[in-house]
Amino acid sequence: MAKRKHPEARIFAVDTRFQRLARRSGGVPREQAIQQAKGEVEKAKVGFDDWLDSQVVELGRLLKQARALEAELHSVERANFHSRELRDAAMTLGFELISFIADSLCAVLDSAATGEYHADSVDCHMDALKLARQRGYRHLKPDQVPELTKGLNRIAKRTST
Amino acid sequence: MTTPDINLRDLVFLIADPSSYMSMLIHGMLRGFGGSKVVEVRSTNGVLQMLTNQKIDILICDSQLPPHGGLPLTRAIRRKRDNENRTVPILIMTRDGGEKTVKLARDAGANMVIAKPMSPAGLYDRLAWIAFHPRQFVDTATYFGPDRRFKIEGYPKGVGRRKGDKAVDIAEEAGPALAQDDIDNLFNATRTGQD
Numbered sequence: 001m002a003k004r005k006h007p008e009a010r011i012f013a014v015d016t017r018f019q020r021l022a023r024r025s026g027g028v029p030r031e032q033a034i035q036q037a038k039g040e041v042e043k044a045k046v047g048f049d050d051w052l053d054s055q056v057v058e059l060g061r062l063l064k065q066a067r068a069l070e071a072e073l074h075s076v077e078r079a080n081f082h083s084r085e086l087r088d089a090a091m092t093l094g095f096e097l098i099s100f101i102a103d104s105l106c107a108v109l110d111s112a113a114t115g116e117y118h119a120d121s122v123d124c125h126m127d128a129l130k131l132a133r134q135r136g137y138r139h140l141k142p143d144q145v146p147e148l149t150k151g152l153n154r155i156a157k158r159t160s161t
Numbered sequence: 162m163t164t165p166d167i168n169l170r171d172l173v174f175l176i177a178d179p180s181s182y183m184s185m186l187i188h189g190m191l192r193g194f195g196g197s198k199v200v201e202v203r204s205t206n207g208v209l210q211m212l213t214n215q216k217i218d219i220l221i222c223d224s225q226l227p228p229h230g231g232l233p234l235t236r237a238i239r240r241k242r243d244n245e246n247r248t249v250p251i252l253i254m255t256r257d258g259g260e261k262t263v264k265l266a267r268d269a270g271a272n273m274v275i276a277k278p279m280s281p282a283g284l285y286d287r288l289a290w291i292a293f294h295p296r297q298f299v300d301t302a303t304y305f306g307p308d309r310r311f312k313i314e315g316y317p318k319g320v321g322r323r324k325g326d327k328a329v330d331i332a333e334e335a336g337p338a339l340a341q342d343d344i345d346n347l348f349n350a351t352r353t354g355q356d
Contacts, residue, residue: 010300014248018218022292027168028195037193037281085180091278092186
């Protein structure tokens with residue numbers, strides 16, 4: 001990137017309230033703080049089942065709508081939002097397979113936003129998501145179901161080209 | 162190098178994330194760290210409204226926050242001259258932690274970037290970094306924000322400093338810029354309660 005000089009630049013020190021207060025002694029020691037934070041994240045897992053179900057239902061509704069309206073952009077964008085939300089939350093909570101599938105669905109929906117809507121690819125991902133939300137699959141990692149992950153990778157790759 | 166402990170008691174956090182579930186997870190992490198004052202918003206307008214009405218100590222903001230996006234919002238906060246929160250620390254959360262995104266966030270005036278999904282350790286260490294590595298602010302015609310040359314900071318007693326360091330090299334502005342009128346409109350709309 002081209003650079004240029006700005007001799008008129010004003011440079012000054014800033015010590016915000018955040019910085020001043022966060023540096024005080026007496027805070028929760030790092031390791032303890034991280035353990036407590038992990039405990040809080042674990043607590044959030046209690047409500048994950050219901051949330052996951054509602055997300056999958058909403059995703060299904062939006063994708064059906066997108067298909068009926070020939071990839072109507074608003075529905076695709078909303079579906080992509082839910083898919084991203086699912087991806088991030090599932091990974092944070094340690095549900096890696098669900099996160100992997102949601103991530104792959106995001107890639108398919110990203111390409112739909114700018115190009116063609118691949119309904120079959122979307123359906124494959126929704127089927128995979130419905131499978132992965134079941135208790136027997138939920139805690140699996142992507143490399144424990146290589147057939148599924150390879151298949152989704154192939155679909156996502158084909159869709160984005 | 163070990164990360165020093167931080168004390169988050171009495172600090173006010175503003176989480177700006179379109180997802181209520183992700184917001185709840187981040188809120189939980191902050192509670193685990195000892196932070197008790199956390200407010201949440203779902204939009205850029207919510208952030209501006211909150212910054213207008215309440216003292217916020219740090220903003221943790223999603224890069225894709227609707228409707229304007231976290232980076233244009235950061236730029237607007239930094240550019241607004243009469244904004245008392247102009248120097249508030251801003252931590253940008255992004256799903257794409259690639260170099261390009263990090264650079265765009267830095268050029269918008271963000272203090273730090275964290276990739277989503279985030280771990281408690283990752284979040285803690287970035288907060289500690291912001292607290293213990295305060296950076297000077299640079300104010301030019303095209304940029305207002307933390308000194309973007311932070312990689313060279315921390316050298317003891319000037320070791321490694323460049324000759325003529327006072328003449329600041331500023332990268333050309335990157336990404337969509339907001340005109341002053343747009344920034345004013347954004348703040349004015351918030352003040353008058355419009356979305």
